[in-house]
Amino acid sequence: MERIKQAIEKAKKQASSGFIAKPQASSAVAQPLAELGALNYVQTKVISLRAELLERNRIVAYNKNSNMSWSFDLLRTQVLKIMEENGWRTLAITSPTPEAGKTVVAINLAMSIAHHTTKTALLVDFDLRRPKVGAYLGLPMEQSLNDLLSGEAELQDVLVNPSLPRFVVLPTRKSVSHSTEVLSSVAVGNLITDLRERYDSRIVIFDLPPLLSCDDAIAVLPKIDCVLLVVANGMNSKKEIEDCLHHLPAANLIGTVLNKIEIEPRTYSY
């Protein structure tokens, strides 16, 4: 009980201190997106992003000067601090139920890491029942995690760089049957280890299914260093949050993001 109270209190505090995610699709300036610099993606396919599609899907952190992305920058700072202190490099994003905003938070957080740190942010779509990362970003996905899982592609064929330095995505094109078994498999365990170990300066973010809808998240969480819980304001009950914490005793819960709350965008001021 104490743990639940603390988590709810923490979520409230984070909301009042701005540790929240409230991206609004704004009609703001469409900036040129292709500024590939520091890294040379020899094998990774580079895909251009469309500002209008991103904004429609509430992806605001692609533009590092956007006054909408500050909440993700705050989130990034807090998440990375805890991860660095503990030597964690893989982060799961989940929620009690669908539609809480996991995918929106996962993409924005990964972009914020890529923009503002020297780390590479690799975002993996592990919501094998309702994969959305590729669609939200407008990726073509000729090859994806589906092909990697079926043995028809190699890892280097399925990673894409959506024209933001240090941002790499492993998308999933279509839903996968027997997803719980797949996520519990040795092959997926090896993939996670491979993604984690290959580069020291890489943070790997896994967009997971909701905790309370199926066993997929529970199956894969033991293989991921830590977890962030996205809770939708007004959508998730106290009971659902309690049930999630009950499912997470062994996981390293980094914090809770209270999503979908009404706040004004920050404007530039002295």
Ligand SMILES: Nc1ncnc2c1ncn2[C@@H]1O[C@H](COP(=O)(O)OP(=O)(O)O)[C@@H](O)[C@H]1O
């Ligand atoms: N902060 C927010 N405010 C309003 N709508 C949001 C917010 N975050 C996400 N959404 C919307 O909620 C819906 C579900 O978001 P999504 O990230 O796909 O959820 P999940 O991955 O948890 O199922 C989408 O239509 C998305 O645009």
Ligand SMILES: [Mg+2]
């Ligand atoms: Mg999703």
